[in-house]
Amino acid sequence: MLSRLVLRAAPAALRALPPPVAVGVLHTTRPLHTTQQSLAPVPPLPEKGGEVRHGLIPEEFFQFLYPKTGVTGPYMLGTGLLLYLLSKEIYVINHETAAAACILTVIIYGIKKFGPDVAAFADKLNEEKMASALAMKNESIQTLQTAIEEEKKEQWRAEGRSYLFDAKRNNIAMLLEANYRERLLMVYNEVKKRLDYQVAMQTLKRQKEQDHMIQWVEKNVVQSITPQQQKESIAKCILDLKALSKSAHAAV
Amino acid sequence: AAVLLKDTKLMDVKLGQLGAWLAMRDFTPSGILGAMQRGYTRYYNKYINVRKGGLGGISMVLAGYIVLSYVWSYSHVKHDRRRKYH
Secondary structure (H helix, E strand, C coil), X not given: CHHHHHHHHHHHHHHHCCHHHHHXXXXXXXXXXXXXXXXXXXXXXXXXCCCEECCCEEHHHHHHHHHHHCCCHHXXXXXXXXXXXXXCCCCCCCHHHHHXXXXXXXXXXHHHHHHHHHHXXXXXXXXXXXXXXXXXXXXXXXXXXXXXHHHXXXXXXXXXXXXXHHHHHHHHHHHHHHHHHHHHHHHHHHHHHHXXXXXXXXXXXXXXXXXXXXXXXXXXXXXXXXXXXXXXXXHHHHHHHHHHHHHHHHHC | CCCCHHHCCHHHCCHHHHHHXXXXXXXXXXXXXXXXXXXXXXXXXXXXXXXXXXXXXXXXXXXXXXXXXXXXXXXXHHHHCCCCCC
């Protein structure tokens, strides 16, 4: 913020310089994108504030008087000042003084007793804030790290695409082959069925012709046997049977 | 190199040059406002805007306020004096 103030005040100060000097110097007041951005990273806060003695007087005052008066200088100055104010009644002692004394006693007693506890509590609050902010930062860094890892892995995976495509191509080739063979088999079966049908038709026809012819021949033969021939053949059979029975009796 | 009187800090000004130095300061409203802003920022960044601030930060402001209010009410307190001539 101070730098911004200085930057704003600089041109006005430069116009007061004599013209040649101003022209020569003007170019270097506004660093236009040549230097790094001075606002980030923000420098960390200082650990402790300026030293204050007795809670009222900055340490610089004691250091200022040390070379001339040593260690007791400021205290002597303070005592002298107090006595002067009291004796000349520039500081008047009245009812307000008594009230101030009581109030200050109570306040100082309270501070001395509860000061460290309150300070520890405030420090703890600050620590928690810092820890949560740090945790967020670390977490986001971690997330980005894992994202980087994942990205690298994805890149590695993308390299394996060729294998994937080869496998897919093999799959498809196999499917096509299987389909082709299936259809081939179907064609073969169908053709075989038709040919079997033709063969079955031919055998059936031949069989039917044979049967029919046998029947016709038998029928004609039976028809040609006259009753006379039938009687003669039966008598002959009876004679043959008698002869056979005689020979059989003899055998037994 | 010799530094212009205008640019010296207050602690480096010799006593004899104090009047001239004071006359050269910027007394326009924006100048006064700038000076107040600078003073506030210096005090704030030195005593309050730190990690472990102490009591001194606000107690000095309160002490200054007490002194200032006493100075403003002196004409009223004057009547409680025990002796008229000192």
